[in-house]
């Protein structure tokens with residue numbers, strides 16, 4: 584399958600759509616998920632085009648995994664979490680809805696189930712949560 588350069592995350596990377604930004608480095612970008620399934624649920628993406636895990640390069644995956652670990656540690660500190668769940672969906676059959684490679688980071692507390700998908704968050708709440716994660720990066 585080809586990469587569609589008009590997918591939502593490509594448009595966020597180009598600054599054409601807003602997001603609640605968390606982190607950026609040479610190869611990766613991270614922002615809050617607008618339909619979070621846990622407090623602090625956020626996404627890490629490569630800055631360059633990759634549809635999903637099936638076409639990503641070694642360099643894209645390496646860059647993403649470094650950022651995923653950095654942000655997982657920060658999110659666990661920020662939310663006093665007991666653990667973290669990572670999710671990655673590839674192709675529609677695998678559950679993918681946005682066709683730019685992304686990794687979900689979900690801080691988890693013992694005994695707390697994930698919320699159902701598809702519920703939009705309040706942007707002010709996402710901003711407050713992003714501030715907590717960014718503060719925990721430092």
Ligand code: AMP
Nearest residue numbers: 591602615616617618672678679680681
């Ligand atoms: P999936 O491709 O199945 O991993 O699902 C895409 C994820 O992106 C879902 O968790 C959505 O809530 C999230 N999402 C979709 N649009 C946006 C957006 N504009 N900003 C942040 N997250 C988004």
